[in-house]
Amino acid sequence: MTRSIVKVSTTFSKAFSGWGRWLGAGLTVAVMAYGGYAGWQELAPFGIEMPALDGNTATDPRTPIEVEGVGLGTRLFEVELRDESGKLLKGKLSDSEFQHDTPLAFGTRYTLKASVERPWLGQRETRQISFATVAIPRLDGPEQRALAPDASLALSFDRPVGQLETQGDLPFTIEPAANHRDFRLTAQRYAQNKTYAVELRFKTATGVPVPPVHLQISTPPPLTAEISNHGQSNLGLAIPLRITFGELLANKDEVGKFVSVHTKDGKAIPGKWQWLNKHKLQFSPNGGWPASSAIEASVDPKGPKSVLGGILEKPLVSHFTTGSDKKILVYLDTQRALAIENGQVVKTFAVSTGKPNTPTVTGSFYIYARFPTKTMRSRAKPGEKGYYVVEDVPYAQYFYEDYAFHGAWWHNGFGHPASHGCVNMATRRNNKRWPNSSEDAGWLYQWAALGVPVSVMPHAPAQTQVAANETPAPTPAAKPAARSQ
CATH class of the missing domain: 2.40.440.10 (L,D-transpeptidase catalytic domain-like)
Known part of the structure; x- marks a missing residue:
C-alpha cells in the first residue's frame, strides 16, 4: 500500500511564499486604512478547515487527507497523527504536506492535530480532530470452500457490501440478499473434481474499493455407478436390472425418470423401480422381460446427482439379451x-x-x-x-x-x-x-x-403335465446321508 499524506491547500500560499512578507506589509497598510484590524480579518481570514474529515467513519486510507489552510500565505508547520492506541505516525513535513511513513490501516480510528501559521502577520492556529478509516467487510468462513450440490456458494460478510464481483475461471451469477451482507453465488459451468482460484472484488457500502479476497473453490467429484447385466446373453426373464451408485443421491426419488429401458427396436419396457438400500436401485419388468429379445438400459448422465453435487461423466448403458421363456x-x-x-x-x-x-x-x-x-x-x-x-x-x-x-x-x-x-x-x-x-x-x-x-x-396342481422323459425316482437308500444339503 502506498503511503498516505496529509495535504494542505492554501489560497495563494505557494504563489506568494517568496515575497509574502512584502505583500503582507502592503496589504496590512491597506487594510488598516480600510478599517483597522477588523477590516483585515474580513478581507484576509486565517485558519484551518477539514470539513470532509472531522468525525468521518468511512475515510479511504489510501487517499490523501485534505486539510485546508485558510488565508493568504498560510503554511503547515506542525502535524501529529496518532492511531487509536496513541502511537505517533512518523513522517516528513513540508510547507504544504505531511507524508507519514506508515500507511493508514483500514477500520482504524485516528487523531489528527494540525497547526498552520502566517508568519508575516504572526498568526498561528492549531486544530485537532478524530476520524476513522473505512472498515473492510470481513468474509465469514475459510478460504477453502466447496460448491453445494446445486452448484451454489453462500457468502456472508460481517457488514454490508456495496458491490461484489468475481474474477477467475469459475463464472458465477451473484444474487445479493436485502441486507447486502449475504450473497448467493451460482456456478455457471465447471469441471468436476477440480479446485478453482476465485478472486472476490468488492466495495464497502459507501463505495470504497477494498483489497480483494481470494478463495479456493472445489467442485464435487463425479458420481460413479455400475449397471448390471451388461454384455450378458440368454438371460432368464425374471432377472432384475440393478444400478449401484457409488455415492448417496440427492434426487434418489427421481432417478427412474432418468433411466430408459427398452428393446432394441425402441419399445419401452414398463416395470417397477425399487431401492434395495441407499446405493442400489432395482428395476423389475412387469411380467418379466420379453423373451428372445435385445434389451438396452441407459442412464442420462445429467440426471442422477450425488449429495455432493456430482453427476455421471458419461452415459451408463447396459446391453443384454434374453433367452426363451x-x-x-x-x-x-x-x-x-x-x-x-x-x-x-x-x-x-x-x-x-x-x-x-x-x-x-x-x-x-x-x-x-x-x-x-x-x-x-x-x-x-x-x-x-x-x-x-x-x-x-x-x-x-x-x-x-x-x-x-x-x-x-x-x-x-x-x-x-x-x-x-x-x-x-x-x-x-x-x-x-x-x-x-x-x-x-x-x-x-x-x-x-x-x-x-x-x-x-407346497402342493402340485391336481393335474400336472409330465414329460415322457421324466427321470424315475430311485429306490430310497436305507439311511440317507446325514450331510445332505
Whole structure:
C-alpha cells in the first residue's frame, strides 16, 4: 500500500511564499486604512478547515487527507497523527504536506492535530480532530470452500457490501440478499473434481474499493455407478436390472425418470423401480422381460446427482439379451421339479428338498448365481450342532439366499425330503457310490441361466403335465446321508 499524506491547500500560499512578507506589509497598510484590524480579518481570514474529515467513519486510507489552510500565505508547520492506541505516525513535513511513513490501516480510528501559521502577520492556529478509516467487510468462513450440490456458494460478510464481483475461471451469477451482507453465488459451468482460484472484488457500502479476497473453490467429484447385466446373453426373464451408485443421491426419488429401458427396436419396457438400500436401485419388468429379445438400459448422465453435487461423466448403458421363456417349478408334496420352456414341460425330475426341521423356502424367485462347483457350509459354526462343510458340490444354482439347486452325490434318496433346505438333484459327478446315477443336476445347469424364474410350491396342481422323459425316482437308500444339503 502506498503511503498516505496529509495535504494542505492554501489560497495563494505557494504563489506568494517568496515575497509574502512584502505583500503582507502592503496589504496590512491597506487594510488598516480600510478599517483597522477588523477590516483585515474580513478581507484576509486565517485558519484551518477539514470539513470532509472531522468525525468521518468511512475515510479511504489510501487517499490523501485534505486539510485546508485558510488565508493568504498560510503554511503547515506542525502535524501529529496518532492511531487509536496513541502511537505517533512518523513522517516528513513540508510547507504544504505531511507524508507519514506508515500507511493508514483500514477500520482504524485516528487523531489528527494540525497547526498552520502566517508568519508575516504572526498568526498561528492549531486544530485537532478524530476520524476513522473505512472498515473492510470481513468474509465469514475459510478460504477453502466447496460448491453445494446445486452448484451454489453462500457468502456472508460481517457488514454490508456495496458491490461484489468475481474474477477467475469459475463464472458465477451473484444474487445479493436485502441486507447486502449475504450473497448467493451460482456456478455457471465447471469441471468436476477440480479446485478453482476465485478472486472476490468488492466495495464497502459507501463505495470504497477494498483489497480483494481470494478463495479456493472445489467442485464435487463425479458420481460413479455400475449397471448390471451388461454384455450378458440368454438371460432368464425374471432377472432384475440393478444400478449401484457409488455415492448417496440427492434426487434418489427421481432417478427412474432418468433411466430408459427398452428393446432394441425402441419399445419401452414398463416395470417397477425399487431401492434395495441407499446405493442400489432395482428395476423389475412387469411380467418379466420379453423373451428372445435385445434389451438396452441407459442412464442420462445429467440426471442422477450425488449429495455432493456430482453427476455421471458419461452415459451408463447396459446391453443384454434374453433367452426363451423358461421357468422351473418345484412341488414339495410330490418332490418333483419341472423344467418348462415356452409353456411346455421339457423335463421332470425327482428331487430331495428340505427335511421337516430344515424346510425348503416357498415362493417365487429367480436364479441369481451359478457355480459349476461350490463349497457349501452350514449356518452353524464349528462345534455347534448341525455344522458341516462339503466341498466340490456340483452344478449349484442359487435362487434365494443360500437355497440352491445342486447335485448330491452323498445320497440316492431322490423323491423324498433329505436336504438342509436346498433342492438336491441326482448327479454322476464325484459320485463313486452310485456312478450310474442320472445327471439331472448337470442337465438343469446346462438348460437354465441367470434370471430363470423359480417357483417353489407346497402342493402340485391336481393335474400336472409330465414329460415322457421324466427321470424315475430311485429306490430310497436305507439311511440317507446325514450331510445332505
